[in-house]
Amino acid sequence: MRFTWLAVFLLMLSCSEPVCGCSPIPNAIQLQGTLQSAAGVPQPGKRVRAEVAAATCTTYFDTYSSSVTDAAGLLRLEIETPRVDSVCVRLFARDTTPGAPEVQLVGPLRVPGGSPRVEPVAVTLVLPP
Numbered sequence: 001m002r003f004t005w006l007a008v009f010l011l012m013l014s015c016s017e018p019v020c021g022c023s024p025i026p027n028a029i030q031l032q033g034t035l036q037s038a039a040g041v042p043q044p045g046k047r048v049r050a051e052v053a054a055a056t057c058t059t060y061f062d063t064y065s066s067s068v069t070d071a072a073g074l075l076r077l078e079i080e081t082p083r084v085d086s087v088c089v090r091l092f093a094r095d096t097t098p099g100a101p102e103v104q105l106v107g108p109l110r111v112p113g114g115s116p117r118v119e120p121v122a123v124t125l126v127l128p129p
Contacts, residue, residue, distance in 0.1 A: 029111055031077040033123035035069045035093060042073030043127060049092045049102070050079050057088035057108045068096055075125075086110050091125060103128055 031050075035043045046069045051060035066077040081087050090107030094100045105125045112121070 027083045028078050028080050029087065029089075030120045031075075031079070031089070031091075031111075031123050032120040033075060033125060034073045035075055035105075035125045035127070036073050037127050038129040042069075042071070043093075044069050044071045044073055045096055046073075046093045047096055048075050048077055048105075048125070049094075050077055051090045051092075051107075052079055052081060053088040053108065054081070057110075060088075060090060076120075086112055091123075093125065093127060 035046055035048065037043055048066040048069070053060045066075045069075045077091075079089065088108035088110055091105040091109065092102045093105055094102040105127065106123075109123070
């Protein structure tokens with residue numbers, strides 16, 4: 001009987017969720033939306049980068065890149081996060097041509113913290129004029 005309880009206890013320590021000896025499912029947030037100019041024109045062919053900070057929004061960690069925005073300026077950015085109530089996100093965009101300057105879009109944007117289930121957060125990102 002003692003061996004059974006010891007085995008169960010060791011399995012519980014092996015992984016936080018699920019108890020299977022496997023790696024835990026990462027926490028993440030997913031931003032979905034559009035990138036547009038100040039005049040509301042969709043911005044295709046731009047790469048979006050995010051920096052994330054937890055708690056006080058002072059120490060940011062980068063970088064998470066989206067795929068390039070499509071012809072309608074649509075983007076989807078999945079960001080791994082710590083398991084906290086909310087995180088701060090700063091977003092940057094640049095053209096995909098070499099040497100193109102990067103511009104800050106918003107920041108910080110406070111969004112709900114990640115969970116093992118990735119639920120999209122809708123965003124409309126606007127390039128500065």
